[in-house]
Amino acid sequence: MIAPPHQDPPASPSVLEPELAWSLLLTLRTRAKASEPLPDRFGLSLDNQGQIHLVPANDHSTLLEISGGGRWSARASVTPAASEQLDLYLPLALASHTQPLTVAHLGQSLDGYIATLTGASRYVNGPENLTHLHRMRALSDAVVVGSHTVACDNPQLTTRRVVGPNPVRVILDPRRRLDARWALFQDPAAPTLLVCDETRVDSAKWGHADILGVPCVGQRLDLQAVFVRLRARGLFGIFVEGGGLTVSAFLEEKLLDRLQITVAPFIMGSGRRSVTLPPIHDLADGLRPPHRRYPMGEDVLFDCHLRP
Numbered sequence: 001m002i003a004p005p006h007q008d009p010p011a012s013p014s015v016l017e018p019e020l021a022w023s024l025l026l027t028l029r030t031r032a033k034a035s036e037p038l039p040d041r042f043g044l045s046l047d048n049q050g051q052i053h054l055v056p057a058n059d060h061s062t063l064l065e066i067s068g069g070g071r072w073s074a075r076a077s078v079t080p081a082a083s084e085q086l087d088l089y090l091p092l093a094l095a096s097h098t099q100p101l102t103v104a105h106l107g108q109s110l111d112g113y114i115a116t117l118t119g120a121s122r123y124v125n126g127p128e129n130l131t132h133l134h135r136m137r138a139l140s141d142a143v144v145v146g147s148h149t150v151a152c153d154n155p156q157l158t159t160r161r162v163v164g165p166n167p168v169r170v171i172l173d174p175r176r177r178l179d180a181r182w183a184l185f186q187d188p189a190a191p192t193l194l195v196c197d198e199t200r201v202d203s204a205k206w207g208h209a210d211i212l213g214v215p216c217v218g219q220r221l222d223l224q225a226v227f228v229r230l231r232a233r234g235l236f237g238i239f240v241e242g243g244g245l246t247v248s249a250f251l252e253e254k255l256l257d258r259l260q261i262t263v264a265p266f267i268m269g270s271g272r273r274s275v276t277l278p279p280i281h282d283l284a285d286g287l288r289p290p291h292r293r294y295p296m297g298e299d300v301l302f303d304c305h306l307r308p
């Protein structure tokens with residue numbers, strides 16, 4: 001619901017900096033999650049108390065105007081860093097039940113590896129990319145990882161480097177290989193779901209995590225069924241954070257809207273693969289998605305648009 005124009009005179013900063021851009025994105029995320037859909041075109045304004053309000057697009061106090069598909073324009077001048085933040089994160093901030101979005105990320109070496117053969121991946125990419133991952137988590141409803149990532153990294157999947165909420169943590173462990181002592185089944189920092197083959201559900205809980213059984217197609221989880229179950233829980237902005245096998249399964253089944261690959265100027269020479277898909281014989285059969293590049297410290301993030 002759009003509030004009537006508020007009475008306080010707008011604060012109208014003359015320059016939109018990254019910190020304010022991030023606050024605007026977090027506010028948008030909260031509003032997009034509300035049951036009432038956002039209008040096609042609206043504005044955001046800032047009052048003298050630092051509160052952000054949704055206002056009609058043409059309101060005199062509008063600081064940032066948002067229109068369909070994540071397009072934005074600002075009345076203030078926008079620093080390059082804030083502009084990149086809005087471009088990169090706005091689509092996820094706007095994910096909702098009417099406009100779900102699934103984004104995957106992998107950080108890899110120049111030669112296409114995400115970890116050593118023994119599973120060490122801290123850190124393929126630099127600190128800027130780590131902050132990016134925490135931002136993606138903060139704007140997602142759910143962060144998804146495969147069982148090997150838990151077994152190798154014992155991750156927390158929380159938003160410690162940025163201001164913002166923790167997403168629901170979703171672990172794909174079809175064969176129930178993970179025991180309940182891994183950190184994210186024990187720490188209550190965020191709700192956690194263990195997704196497994198429906199024939200292996202033997203209790204409601206694993207540590208503090210809820211167990212969610214879904215059908216398997218051969219050895220693979222039916223990822224469409226996973227989406228149905230996540231959406232039934234109100235989870236529409238999904239971030240698939242790895243590893244390579246998990247991201248590749250989502251990509252192969254055409255379930256991703258965006259694929260982000262951050263390349264580090266580093267050669268590993270061997271290791272666990274990034275994206276792997278069935279072999280092609282003709283280069284024309286490869287994927288050449290429209291993309292945008294974002295420098296992240298020494299690394300470069302390729303934000304690939306897999307759907308218009």
Ligand SMILES: NC(=O)c1ccc[n+]([C@@H]2O[C@H](COP(=O)([O-])OP(=O)(O)OC[C@H]3O[C@@H](n4cnc5c(N)ncnc54)[C@H](OP(=O)(O)O)[C@@H]3O)[C@@H](O)[C@H]2O)c1
Nearest residue numbers: 106107115119121146147148149220221242243244245246
């Ligand atoms: N650089 C990065 O961006 C990054 C990010 C995350 C992790 N990592 C690293 O990557 C390594 C782990 O990656 P990984 O590719 O080996 O494994 P992974 O993707 O973490 O986990 C793969 C496993 O997850 C389960 N799984 C995922 N999708 C499934 C599906 N559709 N159907 C059935 N099961 C599914 C399967 O478990 P089962 O085998 O038990 O059936 C599968 O073998 C670790 O070393 C980690 O440190 C790197």
